[in-house]
Amino acid sequence: MNTSIEPLRFTPLLKRIRWGGRRLGTRLGKPIGPESDYAESWEIVDHGADQSVVADGPWKGRSLGELVLEEPNRLLGRHAGLSTFPLLVKFLDANDRLSVQVHPNDEQAPRYVAGERGKTEAWIIMEADPGSCVFAGLKPGVDRKEMERAIQVGEVEECLHRLPVRVGDCVFIPAGTVHALGEGVLLAEVQQSSDVTFRLFDWNRPGTDGKPRPLHIEQSLECIDYSRGPVSAAVPIVERTDRGVRIERLASCPYFTLRRYEGSGEITRAAENRCAVWIVLDGEVRWTRGPAAESTSFSIPPAATRGETLLLPAAATETRVTFAPDTQVVEAFWE
Numbered sequence: 001m002n003t004s005i006e007p008l009r010f011t012p013l014l015k016r017i018r019w020g021g022r023r024l025g026t027r028l029g030k031p032i033g034p035e036s037d038y039a040e041s042w043e044i045v046d047h048g049a050d051q052s053v054v055a056d057g058p059w060k061g062r063s064l065g066e067l068v069l070e071e072p073n074r075l076l077g078r079h080a081g082l083s084t085f086p087l088l089v090k091f092l093d094a095n096d097r098l099s100v101q102v103h104p105n106d107e108q109a110p111r112y113v114a115g116e117r118g119k120t121e122a123w124i125i126m127e128a129d130p131g132s133c134v135f136a137g138l139k140p141g142v143d144r145k146e147m148e149r150a151i152q153v154g155e156v157e158e159c160l161h162r163l164p165v166r167v168g169d170c171v172f173i174p175a176g177t178v179h180a181l182g183e184g185v186l187l188a189e190v191q192q193s194s195d196v197t198f199r200l201f202d203w204n205r206p207g208t209d210g211k212p213r214p215l216h217i218e219q220s221l222e223c224i225d226y227s228r229g230p231v232s233a234a235v236p237i238v239e240r241t242d243r244g245v246r247i248e249r250l251a252s253c254p255y256f257t258l259r260r261y262e263g264s265g266e267i268t269r270a271a272e273n274r275c276a277v278w279i280v281l282d283g284e285v286r287w288t289r290g291p292a293a294e295s296t297s298f299s300i301p302p303a304a305t306r307g308e309t310l311l312l313p314a315a316a317t318e319t320r321v322t323f324a325p326d327t328q329v330v331e332a333f334w335e
Contacts, residue, residue, distance in 0.1 A: 075275060245264070283323065
C-alpha cells in the first residue's frame with residue numbers, strides 16, 4: 001500500500017492592517033481585493049481559529065489542525081504527538097513602518113494568554129526599497145531605566161538599533177528582542193505559532209479610526225531582554241553545493257532551522273521521517289518521486305513558483321527536486 005503523500009498546498013489567509021500595501025498581490029500573486037492595506041499572508045498556520053486548509057489533493061478541505069491530530073504519523077513522522085503545528089509561516093508587505101514591538105518567551109507568554117507559546121521569529125528579505133531598514137535590538141547600554149525615560153519623553157527611536165537591509169538578508173529575532181519593520185520591505189517570516197505581541201511605541205501616529213492605537217508599556221518593559229543589543233543580519237553557513245544548487249543554513253534555534261537552496265539543478269531529497277515547509281522566494285521548484293519511491297510521479301503536478309509555500313509531510317518518500325534558473329527556496333523545519 002502506498003502511504004506516501006505529495007507536498008501540500010494550502011489556501012492563504014490574508015490579513016489587512018493599516019501598514020500593509022498591495023505587493024502581496026502584485027508581486028506574490030495572492031488573491032487580494034481592491035483595498036490598499038494587505039499586510040500579511042498567513043501561509044502555514046494552526047493557531048486557534050486561524051487554520052490553513054489544504055487546497056488540493058487527497059487531503060483537500062482538511063485543516064492543518066485536523067491533520068496534526070488525525071494524521072500525525074504521515075504528517076509529522078518522528079514528531080507525532082504534538083497537539084498543534086509549532087510553526088507559523090507568512091509573507092509580509094510593510095508598505096508603512098510597523099509599530100515597535102516585543103514578544104514574550106515561552107515562560108512569559110502563558111502569564112498573559114493561557115496556553116500560548118513565546119514568539120521567536122526570523123525574517124528573510126525578498127524586496128527592499130532603497131534606504132529600507134528594520135529596527136532590531138537595542139543600542140548598547142540601553143537598560144530598563146533608560147527605556148522608561150525614553151518612553152516618558154518620546155525618544156524611543158533613539159534607543160533602537162537601525163539595521164539597513166537588502167534582498168537575501170535573514171534577520172533572526174529571538175523572543176524579548178525589541179523590533180520593528182521599516183517601510184518598503186517585502187519579506188517571508190517563520191515564527192513560533194503564537195500571536196502574542198506587545199506594542200511599545202507607534203511613532204505617535206493615529207490608527208485607522210483617527211485615534212492612537214493602544215500601547216502595552218508595562219507588558220513590553222517586563223518582556224524585553226535588555227541583554228539583546230544590536231542585531232545584525234545572519235551570516236549564512238554554507239553546508240554544501242549539490243549539482244549546481246548551493247545549500248546554506250541561515251538560522252537555527254530550539255524552535256526552527258532555516259536552510260536556503262539557491263541555484264539551478266536537480267537534487268535528491270531523502271525521506272527523513274519529519275515534515276518541512278518550503279517557501280519559494282524566487283524562480284520555480286518541481287518535485288518527482290525518486291527511484292526508491294513506490295510511484296514514479298505525483299497525482300498533482302507539485303510545482304511551486306515565487307510566493308508559494310508548500311508543506312512536505314513526513315510521509316513524503318525520496319524525492320527529486322528540480323530548481324529552475326535563479327531559484328531561491330527557504331526550508332523551515334525543526335530538529
